[in-house]
Amino acid sequence: MKRSMFVLAAALWAAVGATGAAQAQSPAGGDTLKKIKDSGVVTMGVRESSGGLSFTLGDGKYAGFHVELCESVLNDVKRQLGLAKLEVRYQPVTSQNRIPLVQNGTVDIECGSTTNNATRQKDVAFAVTTYVEEVRIAVKANSGITSIAQLSGKKVATTTGTTSVQLLRKHEKANGVNFEEVFGKDHADSFLLLESGRADAFVMDGQILAGQIAKSKAPADYKIVGEVLSVEPIGIMVRKDDPAFKKAVDDSLVAMMKSGAIAKAYDKWFVQPIPPANKAIGLPASEGTKAAWAGPNDKPAEDYAKK
């Protein structure tokens, strides 16, 4: 009895050790192109409700500006590798797990709403910036709030796990104001806090605000107001230390920028009515976004803040 327990324990230990070693072997960088060519499968990370950038239509189908861009990119990769067929698997990710999943190889290319900043560039790489986000404030139209200075002492909602939380904290410290922060567990929840009156304002990326307002019961009741609190480049994530794949993605995106395809895609997702509710977000491309298309780069958010 004792001996078989020992053997069992040893076997378990070996199994754990083997998986550990196998994990250590899967390249932090490594060759994504080779992996795609060998397996014929590529996994795209998508979001379930990130405004117009990436969202679910239900039933395992995903759509959005970044989803469409990535599908074009993967088409180009398929041509580049000379594959007859390339299976694209859609993997929904969250703010919490998107970076670990890209790092460990589960997701090859993440096409959601990830801010490109210096901290994250230590763990992953970003393709050229395709969308520049501006953090704004959404309030009820009749509240009379027009700027962040008027929010001192009021309840401000934002979503857990986003960069806006730290942004509000930095603003409080820099300007000596104090907000009462309420956190929603996701964007829809945070908007519900604004809708039900538990919060006086909702601070988040402009396109998410516009998307939530468009989907709400009475869009005319809300307004996006105030100065731009932060300018953040949103990029498509790929693994770090994999220059070949990043170049393939960048080349494809730059080609789309030069040919005007990206502007058309932006218009399709942000200005025209979109599924599932056939409502339009109504947010034309900002100056920052157009500048990013004119001069493709993958600079992190910190460089934008310095300007």
Place this chain on the structure above:
Amino acid sequence: MANWDWQVFCKSTTGDEVSLRCFGAGGDTTYLDWILSAWGWTLSVALLALIVALVLGSLMGILRTTPHRKLVMLGNAWTELFRNIPLLVQIFLWYHVIPALVPPLKGVPSFMLVVFALGFFTSARISEQVKAGIQALPRGQRYAGLAMGLTLPQTYRYVLLPMAFRIVIPPLTSEAMNIIKNSSAAFAVSIAELTMFAMQAQEETSRGVEIYLAVTGLYFVSAFALNRIALVIETRTRVPGMIGAK
């Protein structure tokens, strides 16, 4: 195993400066300040909810063992209502739905709403355990008490409950530990407790492993401390020869 960076706890939450003493100074907070404050919130929510649950749960458990049908039905209704709805759904009901139906509750801070939600949820489980503890006693105990001239409340107070509670200390310990763990659901309604800290700090610092290990450690320590306190209570209140004693 990748490189550890436990220094992340000494980082300021608004910038990147690493504070020498790991605690913020001059209005600044580090992640260490934040995790301790979050731990405080977790313990506050859990312990207040535990008090609510023990009081209400014991009351309902006792009512379910009385000979009066209406009281039994009241106790049963309470227990079944709060047992059959998931905790997270109950928390959302208290936070979003009930204040819409009962406007005075809109002014109540979300902290109290979560305490009620968690307390009522756990009280259903505690009522079941207290009822089981009372029913585990021989029937003769109740009748002997009544035969001696004690009223029903006196019989409960002096004869039944002292024995029943000693019997159910282990299951009640489990419930207390469960409340510590279930308090993590409070992040969904904007209580700045440990789970919310973990999600937010992991996003900001990208050092998920260290953050989650620290949070796991704090949850474990909290629950285990309750476990040990309950053990002390059990040994101190033990009466040799009574049911449930060694």
